[in-house]
Amino acid sequence: MSGKQGQQIIHCPKCGENKVSMMPIALIIFLSGGCFVWIPILGWIVAPILFLIAIIMWVIPTGKVFMRCESCKHGFSVPKSEYKQYKEAIK
C-alpha cells in the first residue's frame, strides 16, 4: 500500500473521499504570523498574538488532528487516535 489512497480510516465528512492530508495548523498560524510582521502597526499587534497561539497549540496537545480533503478542500478534525491508525494504514 502506498500513498494516501486506499486507507479506510479517515474519510472526508463532506464528500466521503479518503484522500485526505494532515494540516499542520500550528505551523500555518506561525507562518501567517511571519507574514503579518511585514504589515506596519496592525501586523505588529497581530503577529505576536499569532505566534503565541501557534506556540500554545504546539505545546498543548489538543487531542485533535486537523485534516484537509484533497478532493473538495474541506477542512475537518479527527481524534489523535484515529490519526495514528491512519498513519499506520498509509505506511
Ligand SMILES: [Zn+2]
Ligand atoms: Zn471532501
